[in-house]
Amino acid sequence: MKIAIASGKGGTGKTTVAANLALALERQGSVVLADCDVEEPNCNLFLQMEYSREEPGVLPSFSCDISRCDGCGACARACRFNAIASLPDRPLFFLEMCHACGGCVLAWPHQAIIEGTRNNGVIRHASRGNLAFLSGLLDVGEAMATPLIRQMKKNLPPAEMVLIDAPPGAACAMIEAVREMDYIILVSEPTPFGLNDLIIAMDAVEELKLPFGVVINRYGSGDDALEEYCISRGVPIIAKIPYSREIAEAYSRGELFYNLFPELGKIVDDLAGYLREGGWKE
């Protein structure tokens, strides 16, 4: 079973949900948690696992064989990401803007574009008992999170339950993280910002035709608009994590509430059971 934990708005509690869920699920079977929020991976602030190995994030890269270039400009015209400028004597590549689609290679009639690879981040691996963990980190100054996330998802170790901690938002990186999952958990908070961005994320996930449910974090703070919206749209609310000083204090110490407070742990256990049984299919 593959589950992605996403949100529209950042800071709503994706990592809190993902890490606590990993602890609950590992009690009953093998779990792999992949922190795909590669611009700000912070699952391990809470898991505090020791990395055993790391691999470079590798993506296709392009350059020009000047001896074959006649300045026709086909490569620049093919690039939808404005990553190539074609000048009379040579093309200029802006690789940090390249989405590595390879369109320039296909478009170019004289085979002057050379395909190679480059690194733009790192993927770190750790494991402990039933739990395997990997964390992606994009290099500073890099904008292309999607190839790194794709690589992480391709190299997941086998496990009964896969948890993907997705990047916030509803753009390319989030889509890459949630696609081909069995179920999406959207974590939100009961604030106008939380609701606004949740609606955008719901629309994106619906477009992908993936089943999803909402976890309301900091439940009891803010207002009722989020809950009312979910009910009116027919979206199941699969867990409510209360607004609690205890949780915030534990968080500030880098501790997960699952092991600290049994009554809160039960919320996570119930959610883990729902996911394990594929509760949304009923």
Place this chain on the structure above:
Amino acid sequence: MKVAICVTENKGLDSLVDSRFGRTSGFVLCDTETEECEYLSNEQNLNALQGAGVQAAQNVVNAGAQAVATGFCGPKAFQVLSAARVHIFQDCKGSVRDVLQSIREGNFSSSNMPNKTQGHW
């Protein structure tokens, strides 16, 4: 010399200089001696997700401009223009007419580094 001047709206010589390069509304392409003008729209780059400066620079190069006049130029556009040996006049203000006069009087000097290095707008 053919100069591409970033403008907010095409009003020929009376057009006002747009401070942005990559996301300018368009360019007035103008001969500094004859003051003959034509207009090059930049609409395709106004809402580009990324690379507006690179693409705008490409278009200006393709249009045969030998110089660009703008308020601010970012580093990638600057790199493209420099590689194509296009002169870059930054910190321009006023109308196309004012800019042409300043160029003719030698009041502008071609820049050797971009004056916009942070943020996007």
